[in-house]
Amino acid sequence: MEQLETKGKGGTWAHAANEDFFFYWMPDEMSNSDKETLKSAAIDALKQFPAIKKSVVDQTGVQSLDGAYLLSKEEMIKSMNNLDGMSEAVASANNQSGKKIAAEINQEFFEMVLADLKGDVSAMMEYLNKSMSKVQAVVKNNSSSKTFGTVICTIGLLPGLGLPITTFKYVFSNSESNDWFSKILCFTSEVYTYSYESTILDFVYEK
Secondary structure: OOEEEEEEOOEEEEEEOOOOEEEEEEEOOOOHHHHHHHHHHHHHHHOHHHHHHHHHHHHHOOOOEOOEEOOOHHHHHHHHHOOOOEEEEEEEEEEEEEEEEHHHHHHHHHHHHOHHHOOOHHHHHHHHHHHHHHHHHHHHOOOOOOEEEEEEEEEEEOOOOOOEEEEEEEEEEEHHHHHHHHHOOOOOOOEEEEEEEEEEEEEEEOO
């Protein structure tokens, strides 16, 4: 699967060319050896997205579309734990609120999810806004779903060891967030008042 690169302040992001959210950050000062380690880990990680989608279908009959997963938290956890090399790790609850345009809300969300990678998220906003608008469209067309979420893969290096850490983050919200999420428009300058809760459930992947 193709990996794209986007230059940011102080480094470069690598991410997918399609709806599969995966990211790693290469600071300008990073060695070529460490960059190759990340790229190799990303090749393995990208192979997991079709496996995740297949596991979801096998467990629930639900097809994911454009990065959106419309099934219960319990069903998604079971689908993820069913995969070889995937281990459920830690969960964190988050609450975001304020008054911003949609692109700023989206950037705030990804800065939260990708915080561990310490990269310049603003550089990727064109890609992220396009991708999230597709997720929004799926959620809008399936408003009866009680839970909606997406899967975001992050790849980093253990400090001082140079070993890759691959984490699949299942980020989900309940139906109370469904309505406002599907209504905001990523490419307008309209200011939205927003308040939503989300949960990030980490799964550590080891080949």
